[in-house]
Amino acid sequence: MNLLSWFDPWHSPLCTCPPKLTFNPYTGCDHKCVYCYASSYIPHFFDCRPKKDLLPRLEREASKLNGELVSIANSSDPYPTIEAERGLTRRCLEILTRQNCQIQIITKSDIVLRDIDLLRRVPSMVAVTITTDDVEIAKILEPNAPSPPMRLKTIERLAEKGLPVAVRIDPIIPYINENPETLVRAVAQIGVRHITASTYKVKADNWQRLSLAMPKTTEKLKPLYFEKGERLGRYTYLPKALRLKLMENMARLAKKYGVKFATCREGLKGLNTATCDGSWLIRQCASKNQAQILNEAGTDKHNHRLMC
Numbered sequence: 001m002n003l004l005s006w007f008d009p010w011h012s013p014l015c016t017c018p019p020k021l022t023f024n025p026y027t028g029c030d031h032k033c034v035y036c037y038a039s040s041y042i043p044h045f046f047d048c049r050p051k052k053d054l055l056p057r058l059e060r061e062a063s064k065l066n067g068e069l070v071s072i073a074n075s076s077d078p079y080p081t082i083e084a085e086r087g088l089t090r091r092c093l094e095i096l097t098r099q100n101c102q103i104q105i106i107t108k109s110d111i112v113l114r115d116i117d118l119l120r121r122v123p124s125m126v127a128v129t130i131t132t133d134d135v136e137i138a139k140i141l142e143p144n145a146p147s148p149p150m151r152l153k154t155i156e157r158l159a160e161k162g163l164p165v166a167v168r169i170d171p172i173i174p175y176i177n178e179n180p181e182t183l184v185r186a187v188a189q190i191g192v193r194h195i196t197a198s199t200y201k202v203k204a205d206n207w208q209r210l211s212l213a214m215p216k217t218t219e220k221l222k223p224l225y226f227e228k229g230e231r232l233g234r235y236t237y238l239p240k241a242l243r244l245k246l247m248e249n250m251a252r253l254a255k256k257y258g259v260k261f262a263t264c265r266e267g268l269k270g271l272n273t274a275t276c277d278g279s280w281l282i283r284q285c286a287s288k289n290q291a292q293i294l295n296e297a298g299t300d301k302h303n304h305r306l307m308c
């Protein structure tokens with residue numbers, strides 16, 4: 001099986017992502033988010049391990065690439081705890097940047113800061129997931145992930161270094177984080193230019209974890225999902241009218257604080273003001289670099305194509 005594949009999440013008709021390759025350096029993830037979707041289809045998911053023969057396989061597959069967009073990662077965080085020591089994601093980035101690939105990183109971890117130098121070599125962006133700015137709730141929902149203040153600091157550092165940053169406020173869960181205005185305001189103030197949001201979708205195993213972690217809340221959520229909700233693909237969704245209300249509120253907040261907004265797999269693309277996954281930031285970064293290269297003709301091309 002190839003490491004690199006075209007992103008097509010379960011052939012979902014609700015996915016509006018542009019064409020991009022996807023790649024996970026690790027199988028599983030130790031952030032242990034209670035709402036995680038990937039744990040329903042990958043055995044022993046929270047026992048994070050590197051992909052077998054990761055680097056030689058990636059070397060082989062990447063040798064055919066030239067400038068494609070590669071999204072890292074969609075089924076697991078590319079910066080789990082062991083990455084600080086193993087450095088495998090960094091080695092993968094070295095391989096992909098040699099092929100001039102455009103890079104989209106999706107993470108909750110500050111370890112990404114270590115790789116700023118590599119990300120600045122090619123058009124790239126980072127999407128940081130923050131579900132809530134409430135430290136106590138985050139500890140329950142994402143017990144092993146870096147805290148929300150740490151993620152905000154990470155965003156600030158990335159933006160300071162000129163890397164375009166999007167934030168995923170995902171999932172939005174009624175009674176928990178349905179109106180994250182303080183979070184939207186905070187991320188807009190530190191340089192985030194795009195927000196993607198999505199409502200929580202029930203899978204058997206994530207529901208079980210959420211029920212154990214927040215029993216009172218899941219009692220209130222139960223009728224919304226299991227009586228009034230709808231089955232779409234492999235997930236149980238909130239009723240469409242409620243999803244629309246929640247996402248309209250997110251679109252309103254994004255507009256209020258001056259950032260682009262998109263929904264993810266909601267069937268509500270009419271609310272989107274930019275490409276859903278924030279990858280438009282890469283194109284903007286690339287064309288700005290192009291202009292810079294032209295302006296700085298005669299200077300070291302490799303260094304200058306990188307700055308956004």
Ligand code: SF4
Pocket residue numbers: 029030031032033035036037038039075076077108145
């Ligand atoms: S960071 Fe993502 S992949 Fe990792 S446990 Fe959380 S939701 Fe799952």
